[in-house]
Amino acid sequence: MEPKAVSMEMRDYIASMGGESLSWCMQCGLCTNLCPWRLVPGSTSENFNIRYMQRLGQMGMEGFEDEEVLFACSTCSMCQTNCPRGVKIVDNVRAMRASLVGAGMAPAGLRPILGSAHANGNPWAGPREKRTDWQKGLDVPQFGPDTEYFLFVCCHSCYDPRSTKIAKSITQLLKHAGVSFGVIGAEESCCGESMRKVGDEELFTKLAQSNIELFNSKGVKKIITTSPHCLWTFKNEYPELGGEWEVIHYTELLAGLVAVGKLSFPKGLEKKVAYHDPCYLGRHSGIYDLPRNLLSSLPGVEPREMQRRAEMSLCCAGGGGRIWAEAAMGERFGELRIHDALAQGAEVLTTACPYCVNMLTDACKSLDKQDDLEITELSELLAAALP
Amino acid sequence: MADSLNGNRSILVVGGGMSGLSAALEAAEAGSQVYLVEKEPYLGGRVARMNQYFPKLCPPNCGLEINFRRIKGNPLIRFFTMAEVEKIEGQAGNFDVVIKTRPRYINEKCTGCGLCASAAETEISNVFNYGLDKVKAAYLPHEFAFPMRYVLAPEVIGTPEAEKIKAACPYDAIDTAMQPEQFDLKVGAIIWATGWEPYAAEKIIYYGGGKHKNVISNVMMERLAAFNGPTGGKITRPSDGGEVQKIAFIQCAGSRDENHLPYCSGICCLASLKQSTYLLEQNPQASVSIYYIDIRALGKYEDFYMKVQADERVTLIKGKAGEITEDPATGMVTVQVEDQATGKILKEQYDLVVLATGMVPSSASGKVPADVSYDDNGFILSTQPTAGIIGAGCVKRPVDVSSSVQDATAAALKAIQATCRR
Numbered sequence A: 001m002e003p004k005a006v007s008m009e010m011r012d013y014i015a016s017m018g019g020e021s022l023s024w025c026m027q028c029g030l031c032t033n034l035c036p037w038r039l040v041p042g043s044t045s046e047n048f049n050i051r052y053m054q055r056l057g058q059m060g061m062e063g064f065e066d067e068e069v070l071f072a073c074s075t076c077s078m079c080q081t082n083c084p085r086g087v088k089i090v091d092n093v094r095a096m097r098a099s100l101v102g103a104g105m106a107p108a109g110l111r112p113i114l115g116s117a118h119a120n121g122n123p124w125a126g127p128r129e130k131r132t133d134w135q136k137g138l139d140v141p142q143f144g145p146d147t148e149y150f151l152f153v154c155c156h157s158c159y160d161p162r163s164t165k166i167a168k169s170i171t172q173l174l175k176h177a178g179v180s181f182g183v184i185g186a187e188e189s190c191c192g193e194s195m196r197k198v199g200d201e202e203l204f205t206k207l208a209q210s211n212i213e214l215f216n217s218k219g220v221k222k223i224i225t226t227s228p229h230c231l232w233t234f235k236n237e238y239p240e241l242g243g244e245w246e247v248i249h250y251t252e253l254l255a256g257l258v259a260v261g262k263l264s265f266p267k268g269l270e271k272k273v274a275y276h277d278p279c280y281l282g283r284h285s286g287i288y289d290l291p292r293n294l295l296s297s298l299p300g301v302e303p304r305e306m307q308r309r310a311e312m313s314l315c316c317a318g319g320g321g322r323i324w325a326e327a328a329m330g331e332r333f334g335e336l337r338i339h340d341a342l343a344q345g346a347e348v349l350t351t352a353c354p355y356c357v358n359m360l361t362d363a364c365k366s367l368d369k370q371d372d373l374e375i376t377e378l379s380e381l382l383a384a385a386l387p
Numbered sequence B: 001m002a003d004s005l006n007g008n009r010s011i012l013v014v015g016g017g018m019s020g021l022s023a024a025l026e027a028a029e030a031g032s033q034v035y036l037v038e039k040e041p042y043l044g045g046r047v048a049r050m051n052q053y054f055p056k057l058c059p060p061n062c063g064l065e066i067n068f069r070r071i072k073g074n075p076l077i078r079f080f081t082m083a084e085v086e087k088i089e090g091q092a093g094n095f096d097v098v099i100k101t102r103p104r105y106i107n108e109k110c111t112g113c114g115l116c117a118s119a120a121e122t123e124i125s126n127v128f129n130y131g132l133d134k135v136k137a138a139y140l141p142h143e144f145a146f147p148m149r150y151v152l153a154p155e156v157i158g159t160p161e162a163e164k165i166k167a168a169c170p171y172d173a174i175d176t177a178m179q180p181e182q183f184d185l186k187v188g189a190i191i192w193a194t195g196w197e198p199y200a201a202e203k204i205i206y207y208g209g210g211k212h213k214n215v216i217s218n219v220m221m222e223r224l225a226a227f228n229g230p231t232g233g234k235i236t237r238p239s240d241g242g243e244v245q246k247i248a249f250i251q252c253a254g255s256r257d258e259n260h261l262p263y264c265s266g267i268c269c270l271a272s273l274k275q276s277t278y279l280l281e282q283n284p285q286a287s288v289s290i291y292y293i294d295i296r297a298l299g300k301y302e303d304f305y306m307k308v309q310a311d312e313r314v315t316l317i318k319g320k321a322g323e324i325t326e327d328p329a330t331g332m333v334t335v336q337v338e339d340q341a342t343g344k345i346l347k348e349q350y351d352l353v354v355l356a357t358g359m360v361p362s363s364a365s366g367k368v369p370a371d372v373s374y375d376d377n378g379f380i381l382s383t384q385p386t387a388g389i390i391g392a393g394c395v396k397r398p399v400d401v402s403s404s405v406q407d408a409t410a411a412a413l414k415a416i417q418a419t420c421r422r
Helices: A008-024 A030-034 A043-047 A050-059 A078-082 A089-101 A108-120 A128-135 A155-159 A164-176 A193-197 A201-217 A228-236 A250-259 A289-296 A333-343 A354-366 A378-384 B002-006 B018-029 B045-049 B061-072 B115-119 B160-168 B218-225 B268-282 B299-310 B401-420
Strands: A149-152 A222-225 A246-249 A272-275 A302-304 A348-351 A374-377 B011-014 B034-037 B077-080 B083-091 B094-101 B123-125 B134-136 B181-187 B189-192 B196-198 B215-217 B246-253 B287-292 B314-318 B324-326 B333-338 B345-350 B352-357 B359-361 B389-391
Touching: A008 A050, A008 A089, A030 A050, A030 A078, A030 B333, A050 A089, A078 A089, A089 A193, A108 A201, A128 A155, A128 A164, A149 A164, A155 A164, A155 A354, A164 A250, A164 A374, A164 A378, A193 A201, A193 A228, A222 A228, A222 A250, A228 A246, A246 A250, A250 A289, A250 A378, A272 A289, A289 A302, A289 A378, A333 A348, A333 A354, A348 A354, A348 A378, A354 A374, A374 A378, B011 B018, B011 B181, B011 B401, B018 B034, B018 B045, B018 B061, B018 B077, B018 B189, B018 B401, B034 B083, B045 B061, B045 B218, B094 B189, B115 B160, B189 B401, B215 B218, B218 B268, B218 B352, B246 B268, B246 B345, B268 B287, B268 B299, B268 B352, B287 B333, B299 B314, B333 B352, B389 B401
Parallel strands: A149 A222, A222 A246, A272 A302, A272 A348, A348 A374, B011 B034, B011 B189, B034 B077, B189 B389, B215 B352, B246 B287, B246 B352, B287 B314
Antiparallel strands: B083 B094, B094 B181, B123 B134, B196 B359, B324 B333, B333 B345
């Protein structure tokens, strides 16, 4: 066995990038065993061990920088939520990535993504002026001094053709419910949540500062997000940079309106529907019941629960920058979700996150199950049931 | 304090488990009048539900039997079962306590003949066996119960079945009109010894406790191994009663864990080592895996640890077990763990998995109705704002049986002092 060198400099550097809690780890290995990578076969599963990766970080030792190891984590928080010592594992992953990406060594596959976010304010290579294209023919209100809520639409739902349907459905629902809301438009930038997760601190700060300046200059007080990722970073990362608003996910707002009888879905849906908990809405934000309440408010719906649900929900594999990663067929977490939903007799698999929709749709296609299971975003089911 | 000079010299002991029994007896044998109040219909607490003590592997019954004889022979002790403390007022030397009792529906004329149980049809979950089996609605809490008196479950009160059960009793011992009662006690000191509860295994979702049939907790394992348990002492798989060939113990199941119990209960390692011997004694061909973070066998218990560790049928694997999955077809349960010695991820199948869950002080949920201080986990602190209220045993910290007895003896002395301090 090769002798391994401990580097106190590297260790201190990782700690300074946000990995302070690495030293709390007692090496019990619970994280590695609860990791979704244990559920699939293949090379990443064999090589990526979150406990071991953190051990290397703890000692400042070489070996974690291999792309297959360092960028495998989807930041689903299954390990972090259950860690007996409360180690902030997701922060540690981010800090270890930042130690490389900050030095200009981002993996080749991520460079165009980061480049687009730098240049266009979104990671999807979409021109800034096309950010509002999804609004065509919808008459989406503009945010003004008298508007209550600023609706922040995730870049994914501004540019990805499939995902724009989510932005449209949410707009339709908010308008129908008479919510005072508006968008700002082309000046908005990506929230930067995933940029920071892949280790690009500089880019995240740039995007966040640009948004904070913009939102504050427009007099934003309350924000509705379409994506749980934007929700999480606005709530948890923006305040220390000066962005402090009341932020809610659209499911929270709509569930509240349904509860007081201000919104209902008379058309209903005669389908068996399974709900997939997005990690950033569920484990990261603690919202499990409200989307289920919304789903149950659809007359005729037969909700089906999957084996891994709520706190124990299985990640779609789209977080932590993994939405841009290539996983081989048979190694995609999303495929397990499709099998699970079908096993519960679901005809529709719904969720409340654009990344999850993306990953689950891909998985469903790769399994050739499109005819058996429809992948939707919850807002789409709700909007279709409006009068 | 001046009041205590002329105050009441009697002592109330709350909880009839090993700590409460010991404290009551020590105080009474030193000449104090003692009232002992127990929530369950029998004395003996958790210890009565144990199969064997570590490290001597002797049954708890002899020690309990001696204590019950001491109680029977001591006119200074009065005990009340199915009773709880409702209210405490006053101070050391002068406490006014309200006790509330639940109806047993069977009076002191009961001879323990069991004809009522034969007449009963309704079955209820057997709490004594942690729900592993059922008992008739007229039941003796366990074979060795003290007092040796049956209980009629409230579930059948007001039904024709209750009348049928009543008619079956030749001693006129059944009184279905019995009501909850309340009475006052005046005492000089109170010993709070309400013991502990096992941490709810189903809270550790990834272990599947309460969901997978062949994943049980360590307290259930005691019942499975006990001669008066649901299987007559044969350790079998709850799913199908099949033989247990391979067993795993998961240490620190919900212990030393910020999401569950942040502390170490100190007894679970010894309990699992002990329970390994239960199976190996019954089935010499069986094999045992113990998954642990650290084995904590302190002081003289090291010898017991070494002895079990030396048995080649026992494998100790350092690693906190992750997910436990069940094969619904066979009932086999698979433990996934990273072996910290090799870094390998193991997936092993077992007939039975025992979760070594820790101790939750009963005072975490059942508070003392008086000004009493607790730590963050609900344990009663050693120093209290109200003089004359003294914690004893597992409500103070998680301890084994012999430490409970020692702590209870110390509590008895403090209680006596509180009634006559000058």
